[in-house]
Amino acid sequence: MFALxxxxxxxAFWALSAVSFLSSFITVSLGIGGGGLLLAVMASLVPPAALIPVHGVVQLGSNAGRAGMLFRHINGSALPGFAIGSLIGCALGGIIAIELPPALVQIGVGCFVIYSVFARPPKWLSGWPWLTGAVSSFLTMFFGATGLFVANFTKSLALPRHAHVATHATLMTLQHGLKVLVFGLLGFAFxxxxxxxxxxxxxxxxxxxxGRLLLNRMSDHGFKRALNILLILISARLIWSGLTS
Structure with a gap:
């Protein structure tokens, strides 16, 4: 056993390994949810100072692998704008020394996602990918798992299930890659x-x-229904956590 x-x-190490498997399984089969699950478990097992940087690297590897396995399904139309916005958001998040109140972030993101499930996603989600990238990337420097936010942008593109998962994974790879770079520049010892x-x-x-084997067996209708249910449940948990803290 190597030194931990x-x-x-x-x-804790073996528990995290099992949760990493489960979180990726959930994300590739349902499109979202795994990053938040992994972050929630890591928050109780990993020292606070290492939580966001380590979670970011793990999510970078997981999303890059998912994007690679589904490469031919990636919708690249939003990638340039999202990348520019993500660069701005990560840079601003790294510059700001104060930490955003976690409770407010949880409540805000949770309410936004639930609204987007029951209503038509706001037009700026699909029309302004750079703004989605900037806001979500800024929040990820403090909150960690903003996959829910980005998932609603991907949802607004109305893609088939394979393209949804592949495109979302690619966007998150860009975002986590920039976040890890910023934390490295700030001096975190990876x-x-x-x-x-x-x-x-x-x-x-x-x-x-x-999880990809399950994805291949699901219909588009079943995928979108499962995605909406999962979004609501995770968002409700985010809001409850914010209110109780």
Missing amino acids: PEGLSAV GEWALVIITLIAAGLVGTYT
Whole structure:
């Protein structure tokens, strides 16, 4: 057994590996939800100072693997604008020294997502990908899992299930890649966590491959229904967590 970073037990390491598999399975089969699940578990097992940077690297690897497996389904029309917005958002998030109140972020994101499920997604979600990239990337520097926010932008594109998952994974790869770069420039020591990160990414890739088998068996109608239900449940949990904290 290799040496684990300070503050991370062996039991916690194996638990995180299992959750990394499960989170990727959920995300590739339903399109969203895995990143938030992994972040919630990591928040109780990983030292606070390492939570957002390590989660970002793991999500970078997981989303890159998912995008690679579904490469031919990627819709690239929104990528340039989203990339520019993400660069702006990550840069601003890295410059600002104060931390946004987590409770307000949770409540705001949760309410926005529930609104987008029951109403038609706002036109700016599909018309202004750079703004979606900027806002979500700014929030991810403080909150971590903004996949819910980006999922509603992807949803507004009205893509088939394979294209939805592939495009969302590509957008999140861009966002997490920029976030990891900023944390590296700010001095976070990723080397201490390297072996843990590699293991969690590997577990996530296995979960991605397994989840893809389920994705191939689902209809577009079933996929969208499952996606909406999952969005509502996770958003309700976000709002409740924000209110109770």
